Structure formats: C-alpha cells, structure tokens
Amino acid sequence: MPPAGSWASSAGRRRNMQAIRSRDTKPERLVRSLLHAQGLRYRVAAQPLRNLRRTADIVFRPAEVAVFIDGCYWHGCPEHYVPPRTNEGYWSAKVERNMARDRDTDSKLKAAGWLVLRFWEHEAPEECALRIAAEVSKRRPPSPGRGNR
Numbered sequence: 001m002p003p004a005g006s007w008a009s010s011a012g013r014r015r016n017m018q019a020i021r022s023r024d025t026k027p028e029r030l031v032r033s034l035l036h037a038q039g040l041r042y043r044v045a046a047q048p049l050r051n052l053r054r055t056a057d058i059v060f061r062p063a064e065v066a067v068f069i070d071g072c073y074w075h076g077c078p079e080h081y082v083p084p085r086t087n088e089g090y091w092s093a094k095v096e097r098n099m100a101r102d103r104d105t106d107s108k109l110k111a112a113g114w115l116v117l118r119f120w121e122h123e124a125p126e127e128c129a130l131r132i133a134a135e136v137s138k139r140r141p142p143s144p145g146r147g148n149r
Contacts, residue, residue: 027121028057028069034129040136049112054105058132063139064114067132068105071121074098080122115139 023045035042035058043059048066056066072080076099084091106116115135119128 023055023057025069025071025121027119027123027125030125031067031069031119031128031132032058034125035132038129038133040133048109048114052105052108054101054108060136060140062141063136064112065132065136065139066109066114066116068102068116068118069121069128070102070118075102075120077120077122079120 032042032044040060043061045055045057046059046061047054048056048059048061048064057069058067059065060067070077073082074095076095081095102118106118109116117132117135
C-alpha cells in the first residue's frame with residue numbers, strides 16, 4: 001500500500017522514483033566532460049533567463065546557448081518512450097506536461113534570442129559535444145583582447 005497522499009503505486013516504486021536524478025545524470029556528465037576537455041566553460045543546471053523559472057542542463061550565457069539533455073522516458077522520446085503499465089493516467093499526463101513545458105521553454109528562449117539545443121539521452125555524447133561546441137563558437141562574442149587576424 002502506498003504511503004498516504006503518495007502518487008506511487010507501491011513503497012518500492014516510490015523509493016525507485018525518488019532515486020531518479022533530475023540533474024547530473026550520466027549523459028549530462030559525459031557531455032560536460034567532453035565540452036570541458038575542449039576548453040569550453042559553462043553553467044550547470046542554470047536559468048538561462050532570470051525571469052523564467054526553468055533551468056537548462058548546460059548554459060553558455062555570453063553565447064546565449066541553452067542545452068537540454070532529455071531523458072527518453074520523462075520527455076517522450078519518439079524512439080524509446082514506453083507508456084507506463086501502472087498508474088498510467090498519472091505518468092502519461094506527467095510526460096505530456098513535460099513535453100508541453102519543453103515546447104514552451106524553447107519558445108520563450110528563442111523569443112529572447114537564445115539558441116536551444118536539445119539532445120536525447122541515447123545520443124552519442126561525442127556527437128552532442130561537437131555540435132554544442134560548433135554552435136557556441138559561432139555565437140560567442142569576440143574577445144576584447146583579440147585582434148582581427
């Protein structure tokens with residue numbers, strides 16, 4: 001029997017769901033490590049826009065690039081999402097809300113001039129890091145100490 005007021009279908013399921021990380025997941029850490037090795041510096045789990053209560057996984061403020069590495073289950077990956085078998089109404093609605101929030105976040109960031117890069121957790125970290133680095137270098141403002149060569 002789930003604890004009173006709990007959305008979990010069982011105590012075991014509740015422990016399992018509480019253990020799932022919302023930040024610093026393995027895919028995020030791998031991509032960040034590769035970006036750092038390329039000399040890129042960034043903010044982790046930061047709000048790209050101060051007035052928007054949403055956080056991106058990786059934020060490059062001067063370049064205005066926000067990176068999201070979405071979990072296949074929580075964000076409804078078209079390749080890997082499998083609908084839940086227990087408490088289907090709750091979890092399916094939750095994933096739908098996540099997807100709607102993702103679209104809203106993208107829209108608000110783009111309207112503010114930001115580039116939004118979204119990757120699925122199953123994508124190769126090396127490919128993600130290469131694409132992120134390329135986009136950041138395109139959008140990075142020129143450094144004041146460097147002359148035109």
